[in-house]
Every structure is written in structure tokens, then in C-alpha cells.
Amino acid sequence: MSTFYFIAFLSIFFAILVITARNPVHSILYLVLTFFTFTIHYILLNAQFLAIVNFIVYMGAILVLFLYTLMLMNLNKDNEPMKSNIVKIAAVFGGGCLLVTVVASLKTMTVSEPVVLQNPDLGLVKNLGKVLFNEFLLPFEVSSLLLLSAMVGAVLLATKDKQPKTI
Amino acid sequence: MTTLIILSVLPLLLLYLGLFKANKTLLPVSVIGLLVGLGFAFAEWNANAQPIFSGMMLFDRFSVAFSSITILSTVLILLLSKGYFEKISSHVAEYYAIILFALAGIIVMVSFHNMVMLFIGIEIMSVSLYILAGIRKNDFASNEAALKYFLMGAFSTGFLLFGITLIYGASGSFNLEAIRNYVVESPREISPLFYTGLLLVIVGMCFKVGAAPFHFWTPDVYEGAPTLITTFMSTVVKTAGFAAFLRLFSACFATLSDFWAPVLLIITVLTLFIGNITALYQQSFKRMLAFSSISHAGYLLFAIVALGSASASSVFVYASAYSVASIIAFAALILVHRQSGSDSFDSFNGLASKNPFLAFTLTVAMLSLAGIPLTAGFVGKFFMFSEALNKYQIWLVVLAVVNAIISIFYYFRVIIAMYFRTTDRGEVAVPAYYTFVLGLSAIITIVIGVYPALISDLI
Numbered sequence: 273m274s275t276f277y278f279i280a281f282l283s284i285f286f287a288i289l290v291i292t293a294r295n296p297v298h299s300i301l302y303l304v305l306t307f308f309t310f311t312i313h314y315i316l317l318n319a320q321f322l323a324i325v326n327f328i329v330y331m332g333a334i335l336v337l338f339l340y341t342l343m344l345m346n347l348n349k350d351n352e353p354m355k356s357n358i359v360k361i362a363a364v365f366g367g368g369c370l371l372v373t374v375v376a377s378l379k380t381m382t383v384s385e386p387v388v389l390q391n392p393d394l395g396l397v398k399n400l401g402k403v404l405f406n407e408f409l410l411p412f413e414v415s416s417l418l419l420l421s422a423m424v425g426a427v428l429l430a431t432k433d434k435q436p437k438t439i
Numbered sequence: 440m441t442t443l444i445i446l447s448v449l450p451l452l453l454l455y456l457g458l459f460k461a462n463k464t465l466l467p468v469s470v471i472g473l474l475v476g477l478g479f480a481f482a483e484w485n486a487n488a489q490p491i492f493s494g495m496m497l498f499d500r501f502s503v504a505f506s507s508i509t510i511l512s513t514v515l516i517l518l519l520s521k522g523y524f525e526k527i528s529s530h531v532a533e534y535y536a537i538i539l540f541a542l543a544g545i546i547v548m549v550s551f552h553n554m555v556m557l558f559i560g561i562e563i564m565s566v567s568l569y570i571l572a573g574i575r576k577n578d579f580a581s582n583e584a585a586l587k588y589f590l591m592g593a594f595s596t597g598f599l600l601f602g603i604t605l606i607y608g609a610s611g612s613f614n615l616e617a618i619r620n621y622v623v624e625s626p627r628e629i630s631p632l633f634y635t636g637l638l639l640v641i642v643g644m645c646f647k648v649g650a651a652p653f654h655f656w657t658p659d660v661y662e663g664a665p666t667l668i669t670t671f672m673s674t675v676v677k678t679a680g681f682a683a684f685l686r687l688f689s690a691c692f693a694t695l696s697d698f699w700a701p702v703l704l705i706i707t708v709l710t711l712f713i714g715n716i717t718a719l720y721q722q723s724f725k726r727m728l729a730f731s732s733i734s735h736a737g738y739l740l741f742a743i744v745a746l747g748s749a750s751a752s753s754v755f756v757y758a759s760a761y762s763v764a765s766i767i768a769f770a771a772l773i774l775v776h777r778q779s780g781s782d783s784f785d786s787f788n789g790l791a792s793k794n795p796f797l798a799f800t801l802t803v804a805m806l807s808l809a810g811i812p813l814t815a816g817f818v819g820k821f822f823m824f825s826e827a828l829n830k831y832q833i834w835l836v837v838l839a840v841v842n843a844i845i846s847i848f849y850y851f852r853v854i855i856a857m858y859f860r861t862t863d864r865g866e867v868a869v870p871a872y873y874t875f876v877l878g879l880s881a882i883i884t885i886v887i888g889v890y891p892a893l894i895s896d897l898i
Contacts, residue, residue, distance in 0.1 A: 409493075410496065414547060414556070414560075417563050418562055421541075421544075425533075425569070425570030428534075429574075
């Protein structure tokens, strides 16, 4: 239990650093750390597959993509646009609405029965594979169409036409 | 299931044909493949279909009927593509392949029996369409259309997925039957999560079918995309979107209609008015058709608002009528655009004196879209309105009739331009394929208009 509290504290701590960091690159690096703590959470919950996917896809792929985009956009303090008053008022209004909603939902909240998993090994890769290749075999196979179509399209859009004709 | 397999293998075959530079064979092979798929779809016509693949798909009458109409419309659109893609670039095979991938996704969308399949079907279709909208790489409008469609589509997919997740969280299953049992068995103990999920699914689906206030991507995307792709998007894709929408709601949420019907009612009325009134002010024929497709989405939503046993067949009749008439309109637009280089209403001036056949078929299409009797459009509107009247949605029908009258005004502008305005113009060249598609579509429109029982009792 103390591990959980420690990791939870780290998650929140890094999450706060993400939004307070001045430099966007630092902000993203803190986000990487936040996601890393999530991975540890998943391991504590005995969800191997989610932990690996979170580690590879979120930390590895998506955040690196973020970093690249930041590099391309070249965000400096000089060219950050000044926010007008209307935007500020709208932001305060929106934040206030969110606060009211959150407070209202907290008021009606009750502590629910603790969820007891029927099978504590539910998140193991072995069990996931069994579900994926038995019950969810058809969606798994049909997704290949999605990937193939996206791949053909990406190649199509990226190749240079030899004789560009405009109509 | 065989249809889906054929439609998945056919694009691969086309890609290989493209690899071996057999560009002449692409169109015949894809049309023949589609017709074979259509034949297998008919062979599965069966009143007591059972879910297959552990409840993933269900090929019942509904799914066979909608698969057939989408495949037929695609065949008509592909016939129009003769010589169209060659002008854009030399990678013709890929275009055909991606259109057929989208169609495979559509088959999944109209036959799903599990939310996972719904989501995968919608994604296969959407990803293919994002690419198709942007195939004119050197055209700024086409790039804009693709990017807008992609961003908006990804955004709406987020809503849909979140909705599906919440519904799964509340009911504990993706299976439509299990969700229905959850709703029916304990109507008083439905979790609030379920209602939130339902609303998010409505938002996601309304984005996909282009209903107001989630329609704002439609005009720019429809105008910027190549006309043939716009034809595909506004006919086949719209039909599939509504089929999926209706299938989901009639299978799972029918008993909760007190909760979601008012929401959809407001969306319907907004869609009708925004579509029709904005269409009045358009100078471009293509943009007018984009707004008219929004207003037709409003009429199609009637079937879901007044959900009943006849909803499926009225959506089927309406979508068929609308698809066929739109194909004529877009085919005429492609021909006129080829000659005059402009999309405006003025480019149709005096068309009747030089091309009486083209002008006649376009007139039939416009009358059908406006819902004049003896055309298929009237029958479709009649089914929609009578069903809404059965549910005592009298005000809704009154508003819809007002909108139908507004729509007559802008549809007739084309007819007036063709027959009563004269300018010096040459004859528009109509290739044989186009004559075939135009003639067949006009005949279908009139036959359904005169004898609607042909298709109205199918489902």
C-alpha cells in the first residue's frame, strides 16, 4: 500500500510540474515521467499488457512525436501570442463552470462497493491473448483492413507524381 | 460474410493489377467484383439470421438491404470514374483500392452486432475517406478538405469512442443484445454513466452523418474534395452512417426513447433549417448540393426520432432515392464542370437546348430531391412523414413541410437555368458510361416513384 501512495504522490507531483514548467520541452519531459509512474501503477494492478503498451506507445512513440512537433514549431517566449481580455474572461468562465460541475458531482458522490475482480490475473498477456483470439478474433482481423488502407493512403499521399497535371 | 471477404480481397487484387500496370482492367475488375459481392449478399437473404463470430456480425435483412444499396451506388459511381482519376495522377489502382476499402468498412458498419465492429467499420471508412478527399495533391482546396475532414473526424471519433466506453462500463458488454438486456431488465437502475455514454454516441454519430450543429465540416469538405469523391461521400457514406445509427438505436436504446428523442428532435429541426436556408444563398452548384445533403440528413433523422418497426424500410427507401438522385446531380456537375470549368449555377444556362437528355435526367434528379410526386424522393419523404405522424410528432412534420417548400426554390434554380436562360454554349460531351448511369438512375428514380412497393417491403 505504501508503494501505491508513493507512486501516486509522484504522479501528481510530476503532473503539477508539467503545467507549471515554463519551458515546453521541460514540460514534455515531466509528462514522460508522469506516464512512467502510470506504467508502475498498471504493474501494481497486475495489468502487464497495459503497462507495456503504455510504456511503448505513450512514452516511446507519442511523446517523442510531441517533442518533434515542438522542435518544428519553435516555440519561444518572444512569439507567444498575447492573450486578449476576452480570451481570459472566457477561460475564467469555462474554468468556473468546470469547478461548479466538479463540486456538484462530488456532493452527490457516494463510496461504491469495492470492485472485486473475479479473476485477478485478468490483465495478464496470456489471458488477453486468449480473449483476443477467441471472442474478438473477427475485429482483430478486420482491423488489418484499417491498417492496410491507412498504409496505402499514406504511401499514395507521400509519393511524388511524375507528371503533375492540374485540372 | 462472403461479401465482406470479397470486398476485402478485391482491393488487394486491384493493387496488384496496378503494380503490373494493367490500368485498363481496373474498372472492369472492380465492377465485376462488386457485382459478385452483391450476388453473395443476396444469397444471404434470410429472415432468421443468427449472429456469427461470437456475436460480432449479424447478416439479417437490414444488413443485406443496406449492403446492396451501397454496393449498387458504388458501382454507379465507379462507372462515372472512367477517365476521371487518370487526370489526377498515374496511381489509379490505389484510388480504386481505397474506395473499395471504404466500402468494406461500410459493409461492417451496416452488419455489426457488437460495438467493437461498429467502431472498426466507421474507422475503416473514415480513414479511407480522409485520404480520398486529399488525392488532388496540388490543389489547395483538396488539401484543406482532407485536413479539415481528418481533424474533425478524429475529434468526433473521440466522442464516439468515449461514449462506447461509458456504455461498456455501465452495461459490462459490447454486445448489442447484452446492452439491450441491461436496459430492458432494470430500467430504473441504469447507471448515469450509461446516459452520458448515450449522449456522447449521439454526438459522435451526428458528426459522422453531418447533422447540425455538428455539420460545419461538411460544406468545405464536400466542396474541396474531388467531385467524384464528394459523390461517394454524400451518397454511400451518408446511407451507411444512417444505417449504423438506426441499427444501434433500434437494437439497444429503443426503450429509452423518452431520454434521447428530445435531443434528436432538436438536432433534426436545426439540421433542416440550417441546411435549407444556407443552401438558398449558394452560388455554386456543388456547395448547394453540400448544404442540401445536410438538409437530407435532417429528413433521414426523422426515422430515428420516430423509431418504430417501419423505420428501417423508410430509411432504406429515402436513402436509395437520395443516393440515386445525387449521383445524377453530381454526374451532371462533373460533365458541365469539364466543359465550362466552373461550378456555378450560371454554367448550367441553356443546357437544355444542346443536351436535352442530360437536362432531362438532371431535372428528374432535382424533382426527386425536392420531393415532387411520381419521383422516388416523394415516396421517401412520404414514408418519413407518415411515420412521424404515427408518433404524433405533428409540429415536426409541419416544420419539415415548410423546409421542403424552401428546398423547392433552390432545386428549381437549376431547372430554370437549364430551360429558360439562354447563352451561347457548345454541346457538353457525354461519354457512353455517363449516359448509361444517368439513364439508369433516372429510370430507377421514376420506377420507385411510381411503384414504391418494389423496395419498401423488403426489410
